[in-house]
Amino acid sequence: MLPAVIRTLATALLMAPLFACWTSASHGEIIDRRLSALEADDQDHQAALEAQRRLLSKIDQKLQQLTDGLDKINGVAHRTGADADARLDDLQEKIQEIQGQFDETRHQIQQITSGEQAVASSVDKKLAAALGSKAMAQVTAREKAMKLAPPDRSGLYAVAFKEYTGRDWDVARELYLEYLRRYPNDAQAGDAQFYVGDCLLQSGQPKEAALAFQKVSDSFPRSEHLCESRLKLGESLVALKMLDEGKLALQDTLKRCRGKVAVAKEAKLQLKALSRVRR
Secondary structure, X not given: OHHXXXXXXXXXXXXXXXXXXXXXXXXXXXXXXXXXXXXXXXXXXXXXXXXXXXXXXXXXXXXXXXXXXXXXXXXXXHHHOHHHHXXXXXXXXXXXXXXXXXXXXXXXXXXXXXXXXXXXXXXXXXXXXXXXXXXXXXXXXXXXXXXXXXXXXXXXXHHHHHHHHOOOXXXXXXXXXXXXXXXXXXXXXXXXXXXXXXXXXXXOOHHHHHHHHHHHHHHOOOOOXXXXXXXXXXXXXXXXXXXXXXXHHHHHHHHHOOOOHHHXXXXXXXXXXXXXXXX
């Protein structure tokens, strides 16, 4: 019975008008125009970047060909004397020229990439400002998280957990989401998904939290935080005033997670408190 209830909940939540409280009809038109402009800019940037990448590939191939030729000449230099020396000097000059083109093209690609990131960040901020303080906070948290995020897997998870224990819920959530983007099949991906949900719940977003916790059960059934996710799902549903569904989720937690003493104890306490709530 519970999976059917959860599916009903997920459908209802996903269909909810998330931006109704933020935008008017005219506001929506403004945002649509900005998004269209962003898509056009992005297409131009992507086309330029692809052209540069193709050029870089050709230069790289040419450089490799010349390098191979240089190796061959070096191999026979002792037999060909002055002629080989002349050819070697000429080839080295060409290689230097190609290397210069290679470095210049790589620099241009870096500039285009930086420009894309700057445009995306600018548009994100403008849209967030139009949508309200909550959306702006999410953009700010994302920027901070990307500055904190190290390139390695264990480092990223450690930084995310540090922000989580420091109760910076928005930044921690973005770091865990980045972990899931980079390592969706990692052994700790299910744990990261749990922390995404808990960050949402702790920051007062029970609707989004409920969906995040349900995803742990759906996508990461072997997660060490599976039972905690079931418990938190019930808590999120209660916070949404969905008392019957919350009760079912808590009862399911108690049934499936009796071996998790702390989780089972908390589920009992919440069920007891729920029984005293007036309908």
